[in-house]
Amino acid sequence: MTGSFPPYLILILGALLVPFLKGKTRNCYTILLPVAAFCLIWQLDSGVSWHLHFFDHELTLLRVDKLSKVFGYIFTLNAFAAFVYAFYLKDSSQHIAALIYIGSSLGVVFAGDLISLYLFWEVMAVASTFLILARRTKKAIDAGVRYILVHIAGGLCLLAGIFVYISQTGSIEFSAMGNPDWGSYLILIGFLVNAAAPPLSAWLPDAYPEATVTGGVILSAYTTKTAVYTLVRGFPGWEILIWVGCIMTIYGIIYALLENDMRRILAYSIINQVGFMITGVGIGTMMSLNGTVAHAFCHIIYKALLWMSAGSVLYMTGKSKCTDLGGLYKTMPWTLIFGAVGALSISAFPATSGFTSKSLIIDGAIHAHLIWVWLVLEIASAGVFLHAGIKFPYFVFFAKDKGLRPGESNMSMLLAMGFMSFLCIFLGVYPQILYALLPYQVHYQSYTFNHVVAQLQLLMFSALVFFLFLPLLRRTETISIDTDWFYRKGLKFCMVVIIRLSTWTASKCERIFVHIIPETLSRFAQKPLTAVAISYMKAIGKDRSVIDEFREYRGPETASFGPMGFPVFISLMFLFWLFVFFAFWD
Amino acid sequence: MAIGNQEERYSKMTPRKEFDFFDKPKNIRRLWFMLYAVCGLTLIPDLFTTKHACFGIDSFFGFYALLGFVSCVALILFSKLVGLILKVKEDYYDR
Numbered sequence: 089m090t091g092s093f094p095p096y097l098i099l100i101l102g103a104l105l106v107p108f109l110k111g112k113t114r115n116c117y118t119i120l121l122p123v124a125a126f127c128l129i130w131q132l133d134s135g136v137s138w139h140l141h142f143f144d145h146e147l148t149l150l151r152v153d154k155l156s157k158v159f160g161y162i163f164t165l166n167a168f169a170a171f172v173y174a175f176y177l178k179d180s181s182q183h184i185a186a187l188i189y190i191g192s193s194l195g196v197v198f199a200g201d202l203i204s205l206y207l208f209w210e211v212m213a214v215a216s217t218f219l220i221l222a223r224r225t226k227k228a229i230d231a232g233v234r235y236i237l238v239h240i241a242g243g244l245c246l247l248a249g250i251f252v253y254i255s256q257t258g259s260i261e262f263s264a265m266g267n268p269d270w271g272s273y274l275i276l277i278g279f280l281v282n283a284a285a286p287p288l289s290a291w292l293p294d295a296y297p298e299a300t301v302t303g304g305v306i307l308s309a310y311t312t313k314t315a316v317y318t319l320v321r322g323f324p325g326w327e328i329l330i331w332v333g334c335i336m337t338i339y340g341i342i343y344a345l346l347e348n349d350m351r352r353i354l355a356y357s358i359i360n361q362v363g364f365m366i367t368g369v370g371i372g373t374m375m376s377l378n379g380t381v382a383h384a385f386c387h388i389i390y391k392a393l394l395w396m397s398a399g400s401v402l403y404m405t406g407k408s409k410c411t412d413l414g415g416l417y418k419t420m421p422w423t424l425i426f427g428a429v430g431a432l433s434i435s436a437f438p439a440t441s442g443f444t445s446k447s448l449i450i451d452g453a454i455h456a457h458l459i460w461v462w463l464v465l466e467i468a469s470a471g472v473f474l475h476a477g478i479k480f481p482y483f484v485f486f487a488k489d490k491g492l493r494p495g496e497s498n499m500s501m502l503l504a505m506g507f508m509s510f511l512c513i514f515l516g517v518y519p520q521i522l523y524a525l526l527p528y529q530v531h532y533q534s535y536t537f538n539h540v541v542a543q544l545q546l547l548m549f550s551a552l553v554f555f556l557f558l559p560l561l562r563r564t565e566t567i568s569i570d571t572d573w574f575y576r577k578g579l580k581f582c583m584v585v586i587i588r589l590s591t592w593t594a595s596k597c598e599r600i601f602v603h604i605i606p607e608t609l610s611r612f613a614q615k616p617l618t619a620v621a622i623s624y625m626k627a628i629g630k631d632r633s634v635i636d637e638f639r640e641y642r643g644p645e646t647a648s649f650g651p652m653g654f655p656v657f658i659s660l661m662f663l664f665w666l667f668v669f670f671a672f673w674d
Numbered sequence: 675m676a677i678g679n680q681e682e683r684y685s686k687m688t689p690r691k692e693f694d695f696f697d698k699p700k701n702i703r704r705l706w707f708m709l710y711a712v713c714g715l716t717l718i719p720d721l722f723t724t725k726h727a728c729f730g731i732d733s734f735f736g737f738y739a740l741l742g743f744v745s746c747v748a749l750i751l752f753s754k755l756v757g758l759i760l761k762v763k764e765d766y767y768d769r
Contacts, residue, residue, distance in 0.1 A: 338749075345753040346761060418692050454728045462729065466738075467745040474746050486696055538723065542738040545716045549742035552713050555706070557750050566761040576767050 092132055094150045094198060095125040095160060096208075099167070099191030103184045115175045118183050122167035125194065129160040136200050145260045148200025155381065155527040159197045159317050162385045163190060166309045166392050169508050173396055174302035175500035185218035186306050193310040197317055201260040202250045202275075205318070209246065209282075213239035216311060219303030220295050228298040234572065235295035238281065242288070246278025265322050276323055283315035283366060284359050285332050286339050290572035292358060293343070297351035297408070301399040304351055308395045309388045312358055316365045316384050320527075325372025330461055333370055336363025337468035344475035345561070346568045348410050350398045350484050354391070357434065357476040360468065361387050367461060368449040374528040376452025381526055383449055386441035386515055390433035393508040394480065397427030400497035400505070401484055407492070410563040415489025423497055424485045426505035433512040435477030435547060436469060438540045441512045444519035447534045466546065473550040482554075483563060713739070 102121040109117055138149035167190045177183070192215060195208030213236060220232035252271030254260055265272040277288070284292040296307050323329060340360025347353045365387070368380030400423045401416060402408045417424050429440070436442035446469065453462040496502065515522050523530050554561070612619045618639070625635050695701055720735050731737070 341749055342753045342756060345750065346757050415697075417696060418694060421693070459729045466741055467749075470742040470745045471749045474749065489697065537719070541716065541719045541723075542732075545720075545736065545738035546742040548709075548713045548716050549739045550746045552709060553743055553746035553750065555709065557747070560750055560754060564761065565764055567764050567766060568757070568760045569762055569766075570760075 092137055092150060092152070093128060094138055094195075095128045095132070095164070096191045096194035096198060098125045098128065099187045099194065103187035103191065106180050106184050106187065109180075111178075112175075114180060114183065115171070115177070118187065119168060119171045119175070121187065122164040122171065122190070126161065126164035126168065129157055129164060132157065132160075140204075142203060145201070145203065145254075147204045147260075149204055150198055151200030152198065153527070154525070155317070155321060156197045158381055158385060158525045158527065159313070160194060161525065162388050163194050163197065163310065163313075165511075166388050167306075169392060169396075169504045170302065170306050170309075172507065173305055173399075173501050173504035176498045177302055179222060179300075182219060182222045182300060182302060185215050185222065186302070189215035189219065189306065190310060193314045196314045200262065202253065202262045203260055205262055206243070206247055206250055209278075209314075210243050212311065212314065213243060216307055219307055220299045222303060223298060223300045225298070231295045231298040234575070235291050237575075238288075238291040242278050242281030245274055245281065249274025249276070249278055262318075262321060264324055268326070272323075276319075276326070279315050279318045279322070280332065281315075282311050283319065283362055284312055285336055285362075285366065286359070287571040289336075289339075289359055290570040293347075293352050293355040293570060294572050296355045296358075297349055301403045304399055305392050305395040308354070308358060308391050312362050313384050313388055316362060316369070316380065319366060319369045320377055320380055324369055324377055327370060329366050329370030330458070331370070333363045333365070333367030334461060334464040334468075336360065336366060337464065338471070339363070341468060341471035341475050343568055343570065345479070346566075348563050348566060349408050350401070350410060350413065350480060351395070351408050352567075353410075353475060353480055354394050354398055357394075357472065358391060360472060360475075361391065361434065363468070364446060364449050364465065367465065368452055371449075371452050371456050371458065371461070373452055373456055375455060375530070375532070376449055378523075378526040378528050378530050378532075379445065379448030379450075379452050382445035382519075382522055383442075385522060385525075386433065386445040386512070389508050389511045389515070390430045390441060393426060393430035393505060393512065394434065394476070396501065396505045396508065397423050397430060398480070398484070400501050401494075403501070404494035404497055405492050409565070410483035410487075411565050413484045413490060413492065414487040415485075416492060416494070417485040418489075419493050419495050420485070420497065422502050423505070424481065426502070426509045427485070428481055429509040429512050431477045431481050433516070435473040436543065437477075437547060438535070438543055439513065439516045441515035441519075441522075443543065444516055444522070444534045447539065448530075448532060451532075469543075470546050470550040473547045474554055477547070478551060478554045479561065 099121055102117075106114060106118065132152045134153050136148050136151045140147040140149060167186075170186070171183075174183070174186075189212055192208040192211040196205055196212065199205040199208055217232050217236045217239075220228055220235055222228075249271050250260075252269075253265075253275060254271075256269065256271055265275070281288045281291075292312070296304055299307055319329065337360050340356045340358070340363060344353045344356035344360065347356060361383070365380045365383050368376040368383065398408070401413065401420065404420065405413065405416075407413055433440035433442040436446045450462060450465050450469070453465060519534060523532060618641075622635055622639060625638065717736050717739055
C-alpha cells in the first residue's frame, strides 16, 4: 500500500526539533508527537510498504497487521502519558533520548524484516542508555555503562543469529521461525536478553532503578515489551519459552521480596510479569498468544503507573529505599491512591486490567492441559500480590512513619497517574475494547462467578500471609546478588587470576630464557666438546661424582679434544649453506 | 537534575491537622478484623456452588484460598532462605 507513513518516523524525526524549542512549548510538543503517531497508527491499513533495496535484499520498513498495531497503540499511549508526567522536566536531552528510544521501539514493531529490526534494536539500546546516564550520578553512569555493554553483547548475538538465519533460509523476512537451528537459537537468545530472562536478566534491576524519575517510567515499558513482541512474532509455540517464562515469574517474586529499594522491587516485578507473557508465547495457542498481547498492553499501563508513583515519591523525597520511606499516606494521598490502583492491577484484582488480561494466559494453560504451568502461574499470581501489590505500597506509604512530609507531587505527574489509573480500571471493566484489538478473534468472558471468587480467595489469603508474616518481611539495608555478580565481581576475580597467572608465567619465562638457556649456551660455547661429553655421560648413566670431576677439569679443551681449525670449519660451513640457501631459493 | 532542592520541598508542610488514621492501634485492630472477615467471606461461595474443576484438584473447598496461603508462605520462607546467601551490604560492589 502507498500513502502510509511509518509512525516511528514522527517520533524519531520529531526528536530532531526538540533542541530548538524551549520550556512549555517543548514539553507540549513532546506530548503531541505520540498523539500524532497514535492517530497515524489508527488509520494504517494492514499490509507491507516502504521497501528499500539493501545489497541483495529488500527491506520492509512498514509492515502493518493487528499484532504490530496493538503494540503501536500501547507504545504511543504510554508515551503520551509519560510525556505528560515529564511536563515538569527541564532537561531536553532526556526528551530527545526518550523520543528516539520510543520511536525505535515502534520501529522494531513495524519492521517487516530482520535487518531493519536489528537496526532499530540497536538504536533503542543506545537511546535508552541516555535515560540512565541523565541521572548524572556515579552509580547511574556505572549502571548505564554496564547496561549498554550487556545490550551490545545481546545485539551481537542477535546479529550473528540473523546472519546464520539469512544464509540458511535466504530470506530476511521476520516471521514465525519454523526450524530450531543455530540461527534461530541465537536470535532467540538476543531477544531473551532484552526480555530479561534469567540468567540474562540482571541488567534490568541493575540499570532501571538508577535511571531518572521519568527515565524509569519510560524504560519500564519498551525494551522488555518489544522483546515480547518479537517473541510473539518469531517464536510462538516454542516449548522452551514455557519454562523460561515460568522460571521468570518465580524468580522475579523471590528477588522482589528480598529487595529494599522500591524501584528495584518494581524492576524485579517487570521480570515476573514478562514471565507470564513469555509463558503465553511458549504455550502458543491463539488464546495464550492473545493473552500475552493483552497482558503486555495492560502491563505497560499499570507498570508505568507504578513507576510513576514510585518516581513521584523519589522526586519529592529524594529517597527510594523502603528503610528510608514510610508514612507517606499522610502527605501524598493521591500518589498513594494511583499507586494502589497500579498495585491492584498488577495483582489482577477483579475490576482492574490485570484481571482481564492475565486470565487469558492462565486459561490458555488450562485449555492446553498444562497442569504444572497452570499451577506455577497461579502461585506466581499469589506472589505478585505479595511483592508488588502490597509490599510496595505498604512500605512506601504506610509501615513506620519516618517523619517525611514531602507534600503531593506535581499536577502534571498527578494528571498522568490519573489517566493511567483510569485506563487500568476502564480495561478491567470493559475488556472487550482491548479484546477487539488482539491479533486473533476472541470470545472470552473473564468475569465468571467462579473465576472472580477464586481470584479473590487467592489474593485475600495472600494478603493475610503478608500481614501475618510481616516480621519476616522486615526491610534490611541490603542489596541482593544477581547474575550481574559474574561481570561485576567475577570479572574482578578473573582479573586477579589472570594477573597472578601472567606474573607467574613471566617469572618462569625469565628464568628459562634469561638464565637457564643463555647460561647453558654460554657453557656450551666455551667448552662444546666437554658439554657434549657430559650430556653423553649423563645419558648412559655415569656416576655423578665422575661427571663432576670431568666438569672440573680445567685443561684446554680444544687442544686436547680437537684441532684448532674446527670452529673455523663450522663457520665456513654455515656461510656456505647460507649462500646456497639464498642463491638457489626460489 | 531531576532530584534536587529537597529542603524547599520539605518546607511545604501541610498546615492543617494530619490525617493519621493508620497510626492508631484501634484502627489497625479494625483493619485486622476486616481482613479476617473478607478472607472468611471469600470462602462462603464455595459452600454453595459446584465448581467447574479444570484439573480435578481445584474442585475441593477453598482450593484457591489454600493455594494462595501455602504458596505465599512457601515463597516468603524460600526467599528468606536464599536471602541468607544472596543478601549483601549495600556497598558490596564498591569494595
